[in-house]
Amino acid sequence: MTTHTVSDLPDLTHVVAEQRHPLLFATVSGAHLYGFPSRDSDVDLRGVHVLPLRDVLGLTPAQETQSRMWDAGGLEMDLVTHDLAKFARLLLRPNGYVLEQLLSPLVVHTTPEHAALVDLAPRLLTVHHARHYRGFATTQWRLFEKTGELKPLLYTFRVLLTGIHLMRAHQVRADLPTLLETVRAPNYVEDLVTAKAAAEHRHLSTLDGAPTHERITTDIEALHATLDEAEQSTTLPTATNADAAADVNELVIRTRLRTAAL
Numbered sequence: 001m002t003t004h005t006v007s008d009l010p011d012l013t014h015v016v017a018e019q020r021h022p023l024l025f026a027t028v029s030g031a032h033l034y035g036f037p038s039r040d041s042d043v044d045l046r047g048v049h050v051l052p053l054r055d056v057l058g059l060t061p062a063q064e065t066q067s068r069m070w071d072a073g074g075l076e077m078d079l080v081t082h083d084l085a086k087f088a089r090l091l092l093r094p095n096g097y098v099l100e101q102l103l104s105p106l107v108v109h110t111t112p113e114h115a116a117l118v119d120l121a122p123r124l125l126t127v128h129h130a131r132h133y134r135g136f137a138t139t140q141w142r143l144f145e146k147t148g149e150l151k152p153l154l155y156t157f158r159v160l161l162t163g164i165h166l167m168r169a170h171q172v173r174a175d176l177p178t179l180l181e182t183v184r185a186p187n188y189v190e191d192l193v194t195a196k197a198a199a200e201h202r203h204l205s206t207l208d209g210a211p212t213h214e215r216i217t218t219d220i221e222a223l224h225a226t227l228d229e230a231e232q233s234t235t236l237p238t239a240t241n242a243d244a245a246a247d248v249n250e251l252v253i254r255t256r257l258r259t260a261a262l
Helices: 013-017 030-034 053-057 084-091 096-103 112-124 129-147 150-169 188-196 213-233 242-260
Strands: 023-029 043-049 065-072 075-083 107-109
Touching (some): 013 023, 013 107, 023 030, 023 096, 023 112, 030 043, 030 150, 043 107, 075 084, 084 096, 084 112, 084 242, 096 129, 112 242, 129 150, 150 188, 150 213
Antiparallel strands (some): 023 043, 023 107, 065 075
């Protein structure tokens, strides 16, 4: 099964240079990170910027999240970045989204601060991250039942396998093809990944020999049970490491002061 890399995508370096505030990192998320992009998949860029010190010291609330969507030769691009302080607050919660963005191997732009956050990430993992993946899987399953599309179905499998692997191996892994090598899942999932490559909004009903809804439901319930078992037996801590949280806070302060002096 093909594993996609950032080299498979258009040159994105100009996107970094065009941003109003300096970026600490920018990575590719979404279907490209998850290992099942289609020919017409959007490119989801995620990252962290640093607001000027003046913007965060005054009485007016700063705009911590910035987003931009545009068309690049027929390819839809989506960039969302958070100010470092907001990203750090999210990172200190059981939030799998920001961990996956931080640890994405599809790196468009990086800095020493990005590397420092990556080094801190293993110390921020807790048993409560299982709740994030369980909830995300439930949301995507409901969307699949409503639309019948392969995309939310593959999201459901992906997040459950990510959660199971995280509880067992203490690693954040978002690429579904790679997860299928380490976590037991139904054999047909690989075929679904291949089928989705043809179109972003392909329906399960269009596939020859597709598994029945009853079988898929049973398999999803089994993976939920496996996640529950992995959560109960994990040796991940029940709370964020206090020293690691302090290190994140120090990194935010140090970075803010350094950029203010530029």
